[in-house]
Amino acid sequence: MDRERMSFDALVPQDMAKKAxxxxxxxVSLGPFRLFALAVLAGAFIGLGxxxxxxxxxxxxxxYPFGITKLLGGLVFCLGLILVIGAGAELFTGNNLIVMAxxxxxxxSKSLLYNWVVVYLGNxxxxxxxxxxxxxxxxxxxxxxxxxxNALNIANGKxxxxxxxxxxLGILCNALVCLAxxxxxGARSATDKIVAIIFPITAFVxxxxxxxxxxxxxxxxxxxxxxGADGTFWSNVGKTAADFANLTWxxxxxxxxxxxxxxxxxxxxGLVGLVYWFIYLRPSWTxxxx
Numbered sequence: 001m002d003r004e005r006m007s008f009d010a011l012v013p014q015d016m017a018k019k020a021x022x023x024x025x026x027x028v029s030l031g032p033f034r035l036f037a038l039a040v041l042a043g044a045f046i047g048l049g050x051x052x053x054x055x056x057x058x059x060x061x062x063x064y065p066f067g068i069t070k071l072l073g074g075l076v077f078c079l080g081l082i083l084v085i086g087a088g089a090e091l092f093t094g095n096n097l098i099v100m101a102x103x104x105x106x107x108x109s110k111s112l113l114y115n116w117v118v119v120y121l122g123n124x125x126x127x128x129x130x131x132x133x134x135x136x137x138x139x140x141x142x143x144x145x146x147x148x149x150n151a152l153n154i155a156n157g158k159x160x161x162x163x164x165x166x167x168x169l170g171i172l173c174n175a176l177v178c179l180a181x182x183x184x185x186g187a188r189s190a191t192d193k194i195v196a197i198i199f200p201i202t203a204f205v206x207x208x209x210x211x212x213x214x215x216x217x218x219x220x221x222x223x224x225x226x227x228g229a230d231g232t233f234w235s236n237v238g239k240t241a242a243d244f245a246n247l248t249w250x251x252x253x254x255x256x257x258x259x260x261x262x263x264x265x266x267x268x269x270g271l272v273g274l275v276y277w278f279i280y281l282r283p284s285w286t287x288x289x290x
Contacts, residue, residue, distance in 0.1 A: 010186040010188060010192065011185065011188075012186070013276070013279075016182060016186045016276075017100065017276050017277070017279075017280035018281070019185045019186075020097055020100050020101075020182065020273075020276070021100050021101045021104055021106060021281060022101075023097075024097065024098035024099075024100055027090065027095060028098065028101075028107050028111040028112065028115045030115075032118065035115065035118050035122070036118055036121070036122045037122070038089050038090040038122070039089070039092070039118060039119040039121070039122020039125075040122045040123075040125050040129070041087075041088075041089040041090075041126060042084050042089035042090050042122070042123055042126060042213070043122060043124060043125060043126020043130065043213060043216060043217075044127070044129065045081075045083035045087070045089055046080040046084070046126075046127060046216075047131065047134075047216075047217040048079060048080060048130065049076070049078065049080025049081070050080065050218055051130070051134060051217075052076040052077065052079050053073040053074075053076050053077040053205065054147065054151050054218075054221075055139075055147060056076045057069055057073040057150060058146050058150040059146055067206070070205065070208070073205055074201065074202035074203065074206040075198070075202050077214075078197055078198050078202060080201075080214070081094075081177070081180060081181075081197050081201050082193075082194055085181070085193050085197060090122065091119070092120045092123050092212070092264075093173075093174050093177045093211060093212065093268055094177060094178065094268075095115060095116060095119050096116075096178055096264070096268030096269045096272075096273055097178055097182065097268065097273045098112055098273075099112065099269045099273040099277070100273050100276065100281060103277040104277065120261075123213045123216060124213075127213060127217040127220070128220055131220040131221040135221065135224040135228065140221075140225050140229070141233055141236075144237075145233045145236035145237040146237070148233060149237040149239065151218070151221050151225055152222045152225055152226065152239075152244055152247070154222065155218055155219045155220075155222020155223065155244075155247055156222060156244050156246065158215055158218060158252075158256045159246050159247055159251040159252055159255050159256050160255075161210070161256060164259075166255070166256055166259040167263040167266075168263060169208065169209045169210040169263065170209070170210045170211075170260040170261065170263020170264045170266075171266045171267040171271070172204070172207070172209045172263075172267060173204045173209030173210050173211050173263070174264035174265070174266075174267035174268040174272075175267040175268070175271045175272055176200040176201070176203055176204040176209065177200065177201065177211065177267075177268065178268040178271075178272035178273065179200050180197045180201050182272060182276065183196035183197075183200070184197060211260070211264065212257060212260045212261040212264050215256055215257060215260060216257070219247075219252045219256060220252070223248075223249060223252065226241050226244050226247055227241075229241075
């Protein structure tokens, strides 16, 4: 590496692009069982971030302005991606950056799609299992049911988005998530990675953008509470299940998860992965043969 591109504490963007490409090749080379297990872990890790955010934002809006509540939720939600990057796991939205290796013809289309499908399914399993465990723990009954009511309101808000709205919120979300992953590629220490993650992830949560894997926890958690909470819970929160009529599995999959997933792919693949491939790895720019 020449002197102009050297950096004491971080890789420069051109080297980050090369690292992203090599990481993508390594990711598609994982065996199916290891890949799926790491994807389940990622779903659980994002679920932990969602649990943290749901708990911390409970009751905060009554004492602080909207923006402060969203800021706090975003800061603590960072736990999810910090665990994914730091502890090691396979997250569908971050893996959209594998497209850089595909665009550079280092991996096949089949390998790319296989990775995305397996990781997406693993993320779903990990998120759902985390939601099931949280439901069984009855943590939603804490603070007189306020935690559960917050979870219900979060889930209900997500299934009441318009399709186009959810799509655009998904695009913006994964642009920020993939930028967080991109920045972490330049890090040389665990501290660097954490700092690189905090602001982009806090921004997407605070702004109300939509993340498909996070929603695999948020919405099912609300659905489980709606279906299984007892009369005492509903009495404590002053609501009934009928107040959340649109909170259904059908609306979860069709109204939220489908457009958000499409949007996440557009944001991660189109606005980050292919853009940085075009800038730093495209043969006509790097001097390589097409």
